[in-house]
């Protein structure tokens with residue numbers, strides 16, 4: 504077993520790693536390509552940063568490429584993102600054209616790679632239209648949807664599903680999101696990497712210093728939300744909940760830490776609204792972090808007494824798993840992938856409004872024993888369900904089933 508796999512074995516157990524090695528055996532040397540739209544910022548980039556090296560470690564020839572785009576392409580894909588998560592949006596012909604052209608160009612650039620790959624994972628809508636350009640593809644193509652498509656705007660879904668229908672399989676994060684498609688649909692939730700800079704243990708000194716650097720008092724209660732500045736993450740709802748709770752707990756501090764993703768054109772406007780909402784409050788910190796501030800996010804999650812993720816739509820919410828892994832209960836929006844992770848009253852609380860969040864904030868601040876008990880459960884819940892080794896295992900079985908077809912089924916019988 505390689506040194507890297509030994510490191511994972513120390514967290515999840517040697518049997519788990521041995522199982523991965525066994526499952527990966529029939530995939531040795533297979534060409535696997537992942538395509539998404541950004542290398543930094545957001546959950547997909549976060550996962551691929553670790554998943555691709557691990558697939559290589561298990562013997563696959565795994566690669567990760569990006570679909571590049573210009574302004575109109577990102578406007579279009581942000582519109583897809585919003586419309587698929589239920590917002591009303593109108594797709595103009597010129598945005599559609601920008602989308603299709605960016606896909607055509609990317610297909611041209613990576614033609615040989617995409618044609619010869621044994622398995623291609625296309626992440627989210629941005630590169631979904633690559634498929635029709637690779638007429639002579641040899642491998643299996645999987646559309647991996649990370650967003651909450653439980654109530655998509657029908658017109659936009661109809662347009663996109665025209666591309667997705669041609670894939671060999673789709674993967675959604677949970678059953679609520681699964682759509683009718685003319686191929687097999689799999690449910691595989693995302694995961695976090697316990698060994699990444701974002702999640703590994705940190706010295707107490709570094710946690711304190713990170714707080715001090717950002718003028719957060721490490722000796723007073725602090726609650727945190729880490730998110731891109733996106734309306735679906737409801738940062739203004741968090742601010743509202745904070746002020747409702749702060750009336751009763753004046754020592755309370757709030758940190759809203761976020762950054763931009765290079766494929767998200769709306770971040771600046773949302774950030775400005777959040778800054779305006781807390782203006783003049785020395786206990787409310789809005790931190791705009793660079794995309795590689797993983798240790799800072801890690802330290803803030805560890806410094807927080809508990810964490811919020813008050814999203815109104817959420818594909819999964821890696822930030823929830825990250826906080827739970829650090830033993831922090833999460834007060835989360837009662838939506839999408841947060842429901843998979845926040846087991847109400849056990850690993851945190853599900854809330855439907857800023858008022859509900861404020862109530863739970865006050866509860867946790869007044870019940871330190873319960874907070875500690877929930878924190879312990881939270882960590883074990885992630886160990887059992889949301890570490891990268893579990894996601895890798897599910898991808899491996901999916902790939903074996905697709906690549907080996909009938910053989911895969913024979914083994915199962």
Ligand code: UDP
Nearest residue numbers: 545546549730731760761762792820821822
């Ligand atoms: N993240 C970060 N810095 C930020 C904001 C987010 O490193 O300023 C990370 C966060 O820790 C998590 C990922 O980006 O790992 C966000 O994933 P999530 O699934 O929570 O949301 P998405 O952005 O994909 O909607």
